[in-house]
Amino acid sequence: MVAASTWQTLGLGVATYYVATGTVAFFSPAASADRLFALGSSALAQNPDKFPNNAQSREDKAVGVAGSLVAARNLALATAAIALYRDGNFRAMGTVLLSASAFIGLLDGVEIYKRRGPALAGGAAALFSLWSYIGYALQEGFNS
Numbered sequence: 001m002v003a004a005s006t007w008q009t010l011g012l013g014v015a016t017y018y019v020a021t022g023t024v025a026f027f028s029p030a031a032s033a034d035r036l037f038a039l040g041s042s043a044l045a046q047n048p049d050k051f052p053n054n055a056q057s058r059e060d061k062a063v064g065v066a067g068s069l070v071a072a073r074n075l076a077l078a079t080a081a082i083a084l085y086r087d088g089n090f091r092a093m094g095t096v097l098l099s100a101s102a103f104i105g106l107l108d109g110v111e112i113y114k115r116r117g118p119a120l121a122g123g124a125a126a127l128f129s130l131w132s133y134i135g136y137a138l139q140e141g142f143n144s
Contacts, residue, residue, distance in 0.1 A: 002137075002142065004090075004142075007090070007134065007137050007138050007142055008085065008090055008138070010134045010137075011081065011085065011090070011093055011094065011097055011134055011135070011138050012081075012082070012085055014081070014097055014101070014131045014134055014135070015077075015078045015081035015082050015085065015093075015097070016078070018074040018075070018077050018078035018081070019074075019075070019078040019082075021070070021074050022070070022071050022072075022073070022074030022075035022077075022078060023071075023075070024071075025067050025068070025070045025071035025074065026068075026071035026075065028067070029063075029064050029065075029066070029067025029068040029070070029071060030063045030064045030067050031067070032067045032070060032071070033063050033064075033066040033067035033070065034063065034067075036070070036108075036112065036116075037066070037111050037112065037115050037116070038115040038116050073104070077096065077100045077104075080096050081093050081096050081097055084096060090138050091138065091139050091141060093135075093138055094134075094135045094136065094137065094138025094139030094140070095135070095139045096135070097131060097132075097134060097135030097138065097139075098132050098135030098136050098138075098139050099135070100135075101128050101131035101132040101135055102128070102132045102135075104128065105124065105125060105127075105128025105129065105131075105132065106128075108124060108128075109121050109124050109125050109128065112124050
């Protein structure tokens with residue numbers, strides 16, 4: 001049987017991933033959207049770090065907005081999970097991780113499959129499934 005502290009640490013690890021990806025997407029939204037979802041365009045290819053200031057088209061701006069939304073989503077999720085961890089409310093933390101990982105995994109997985117192919121989508125599905133299980137374990141009280 002897995003100890004309670006192990007599930008809690010795994011849940012914190014998932015939250016840390018969301019902090020990392022949210023921070024990367026915050027500082028370079030277009031490059032983040034391009035690497036994950038293949039949403040690149042000519043301006044992005046020329047200046048990935050200066051986007052959207054050097055945007056040349058509506059598509060370029062849309063890529064920057066998509067990356068910014070990913071950043072906001074991931075940072076908000078991480079903030080909620082870490083706050084619940086600090087409060088010792090591991091069941092609620094599990095609910096946040098389970099629901100977010102399941103829905104984000106489904107929605108992002110479809111887009112990754114359409115834009116990047118089955119190999120990357122399969123890897124993302126496996127990762128989100130594992131995170132969903134960690135959330136489930138916390139939510140269901142496997143840590144008691």
